[in-house]
Amino acid sequence: MTYLRRFNKLLRQIRQLETNNYYSDAQILDQFIAGLKDKLIKKVCPHAPADLATAIRHAKSYEIAIEEANHTKLVNLAIGETSSTAEEKIDQFTKKVESYFTN
Numbered sequence: 001m002t003y004l005r006r007f008n009k010l011l012r013q014i015r016q017l018e019t020n021n022y023y024s025d026a027q028i029l030d031q032f033i034a035g036l037k038d039k040l041i042k043k044v045c046p047h048a049p050a051d052l053a054t055a056i057r058h059a060k061s062y063e064i065a066i067e068e069a070n071h072t073k074l075v076n077l078a079i080g081e082t083s084s085t086a087e088e089k090i091d092q093f094t095k096k097v098e099s100y101f102t103n
Contacts, residue, residue, distance in 0.1 A: 004056065007032055029055055039066065043094075057098075065093035 014023060029052050033044060036059055043062040049055035 003035060004059075007035060025051065028052055032056070061094050061097040064097050065091075068093045 011028065029049065032052055032055055033041060033049075036044060040059050040062055044055055044058045047054075047058050049058055
């Protein structure tokens with residue numbers, strides 16, 4: 001089960017049990033970000049997401065970009081081509097993916 005699925009499942013359980021909104025939206029957002037992989041935290045935090053949905057969108061975008069960059073890097077190694085650094089590819093692909101979410 002992915003982190004996002006586990007997080008959403010726990011969040012639903014908390015909200016079902018909770019009668020006085022013990023956890024604020026900001027606390028839930030902080031907990032989501034704290035549970036991300038370090039490399040995703042470093043990419044999501046600079047955007048200072050205002051809500052959980054925005055944090056999830058950024059995390060998904062970067063996760064997709066990281067996977068694509070890793071795949072591209074492996075392909076380039078296999079065929080012997082040099083490429084941009086993985087970080088540049090991640091940033092390029094992330095911008096592309098985020099454009100789909102914002103349009």
